[in-house]
Amino acid sequence: MSETQRKLTTIFAADVQDYTRLMGEDEEGTLAMLKHYRDAMSRLITSHGGRVVNTWGDGLLADFPSVVEAVRAAIDVQNELAGKNAARPTDGRMLFRIGINLGDLIVEGDDIYGDGVNIAARLQASAPAGGIVISNTVYDQVRNKVAVGFDFLGPLEMKNVADAVPSYAVRIGDIGTEPQRPAAAAPDRPVEMVTPRPAPAPPAPPRGRLRKIGGILAVIGAVLIVINIATWEGEFWAVWPLLAFAFVAAMRWVRSQNQFDQRIAALAVIGVGIVAINMLTWHGVFWAIWPLLGLSVAAGVRWAMRD
Numbered sequence: 001m002s003e004t005q006r007k008l009t010t011i012f013a014a015d016v017q018d019y020t021r022l023m024g025e026d027e028e029g030t031l032a033m034l035k036h037y038r039d040a041m042s043r044l045i046t047s048h049g050g051r052v053v054n055t056w057g058d059g060l061l062a063d064f065p066s067v068v069e070a071v072r073a074a075i076d077v078q079n080e081l082a083g084k085n086a087a088r089p090t091d092g093r094m095l096f097r098i099g100i101n102l103g104d105l106i107v108e109g110d111d112i113y114g115d116g117v118n119i120a121a122r123l124q125a126s127a128p129a130g131g132i133v134i135s136n137t138v139y140d141q142v143r144n145k146v147a148v149g150f151d152f153l154g155p156l157e158m159k160n161v162a163d164a165v166p167s168y169a170v171r172i173g174d175i176g177t178e179p180q181r182p183a184a185a186a187p188d189r190p191v192e193m194v195t196p197r198p199a200p201a202p203p204a205p206p207r208g209r210l211r212k213i214g215g216i217l218a219v220i221g222a223v224l225i226v227i228n229i230a231t232w233e234g235e236f237w238a239v240w241p242l243l244a245f246a247f248v249a250a251m252r253w254v255r256s257q258n259q260f261d262q263r264i265a266a267l268a269v270i271g272v273g274i275v276a277i278n279m280l281t282w283h284g285v286f287w288a289i290w291p292l293l294g295l296s297v298a299a300g301v302r303w304a305m306r307d
Contacts, residue, residue, distance in 0.1 A: 004108045009063045010070040010100060010138065011112070011120035012050065014041065014077075016058035017095045017129035026092075033094050034058060037084065041077050041096070048073035053112055061120075063112060067102050067141040074098045074132045075148060075172055082130060095130045099123025101165075102137040119165055122158050126167065136166035147255055147262060148172055213252055217245040239280060247273050267299045 016022070022030040038060060042052050045062045048069040054061045064070035077098065085093040101123060103116020119135060127133040134142075139150060149171035155164030221242050228238035247269065254265040271292050278288035 004106060006104055007107055008102070008104050009065065009112070009116075010067045010102050011105070011116050012045065012060075012062040012064060012070050012074065012098065012100050013117070013120040013124040014060045014096045014098045015124060017097055019058040022092075022094065030094070037081055037094055037096070040080055040084070044076045044080065045073050048076070053110065061112075061117070063105075067138055068145045070100050071132075071134065071138065071142045071146050071170065074100060075146070075170065078130055078132060078172055085130075097124050097127035097129060098132045099125070099127055099134070100132065100138050101135040102141065103135075115161055119158060119161065122156060123165075123167055126153070126156060127169070132170040132172065134168050134170060136168070139166075139168045145262075214249050217249055221245050243273070243276055243280070261302065263302050264299045267295045267302075271295045 016034065019030075038055065041060060045052055045064075048064065049066055050062045050064040050070060050073055052060065052062045062070075064073070077096070081094075081096060085095065099120045099122065101116055101120040103114065103119060105112045105114040105116045107113075123133045123135060133153065134150075143150060150168040151171060153167045153169055155166050157164045221238075224238040224241055228236060250269045250272075251266060254262055254269060274288045274291050274295075278286060
């Protein structure tokens, strides 16, 4: 008999929106697509250090030792599946809903049990098609560690769970954060919960904002170069505001990424800026080595303390 123990872990629950309808329209095609999509999910979960615990019907349950990697895996899953769905007709797309919770679980062999699993399933059921909803325990761990926005949905009342669970929608792409009202329970997906308060619609995607800011800075930079040339007195002073614009653009780009540690990347951008200043004010001394040494130490400490 397998030994039973408890552990704190991150639970990742996913299922397909409108799975019954898809099966009714094309059973064999839906099963083939489900296998293809779930294989992609399993690959991404494994790449982020997670483990697929179970699959049933259209559902998938995984656990992660890292809260941050669980959220990053969910974001990567939804982004990759969105690309696959883009080539399909609207009514033939397979959209997954994902819920993530951090909780203390009972572990028996390869299986996990407990309220933490049930809460992750309820969070998943409240997510919009193609979206992600997380509990407050997950939000507290990831809010400053992943380059996405969050919308507070309010507390979820859950059957057999004493206290309501505050929840957040993860803002990715153009997926709305409107929570889903649970439909009548289907045989393959019994869900009982109370709908949380709806959240406001998310703003424009971060990449769109980044392109706009980059375009504005490029126009301003070009104007400054023209002014510098038109008033030329032997000095290219426009290099300083251009350097500042490049720094701002690089920092904004770093904040829009989730493939690497943003703080370490920001330290690297600062280091490049310091070297550029040293080169532009060169008097025979490479003084930038000292601040670069300090930045390297800070980056090393951050790397050693990463989640």
